Structure formats: C-alpha cells, structure tokens
Amino acid sequence: xxxxxxxxxxxxxxxxxxxxxxxxxxxxxxxxxxxxxxxxxxxxxxxxxxxxxxxxxxxxxxxxxxxxxxxxxxxxxxxxxxxxxxxxxxxxxxxxxx
Numbered sequence: 001x002x003x004x005x006x007x008x009x010x011x012x013x014x015x016x017x018x019x020x021x022x023x024x025x026x027x028x029x030x031x032x033x034x035x036x037x038x039x040x041x042x043x044x045x046x047x048x049x050x051x052x053x054x055x056x057x058x059x060x061x062x063x064x065x066x067x068x069x070x071x072x073x074x075x076x077x078x079x080x081x082x083x084x085x086x087x088x089x090x091x092x093x094x095x096x097x098x
Contacts, residue, residue, distance in 0.1 A: 019034075019035070021034065033053075036055075037055060038055030038056065038057070040055070040056040040057075040058060041053040041054060041055055041056060042054045042056050
C-alpha cells in the first residue's frame, strides 16, 4: 500500500519541532495557539485530518507609499477630533441600481 505524504514547499529542508503541546477546541471550534509569532494564518486542511498553519502578513507598512500613509494618518487624526461627514444613507442607492 502506497502512503505518500503531500509534498511541501520546504521539501529537502530539515524541519524540527520547536514546541509541542496539546490543545482542545472550545464550544465554537476555536483553538488557541501559544506564543504565536503572527496574528493571521493561512490554514490548509489535509486529507489525512492534519492541519497546516502558515503565518501571513497582510501588508507590510513599508509596502504602502509615504504619501498614502501621510493621508491615512491625517484622516485618522481628523476622525478622532470628530471632524467627519454625515452618515451616508444607502437604501436610495440600492433601489436605484435595481
């Protein structure tokens, strides 16, 4: 019987276990990770019942242009001061599109 494991992107590299622990899922099927180094993860569910979590970085602050960051910071400062436009009522726009 052939039992082939899925090929990973790190094939050929030595991978070692840094930490190993047991955890349980809560009532909402959530699992807590201890000492995680990232906030977001990409999850792969494998056919053998295993899960692979890969850390994700949504956007590096260095990837956002300086002018855009300056505009965002200015906008947030104005919003915190209470300088904001009136709320937009969306139902008239939704009805017009149908």
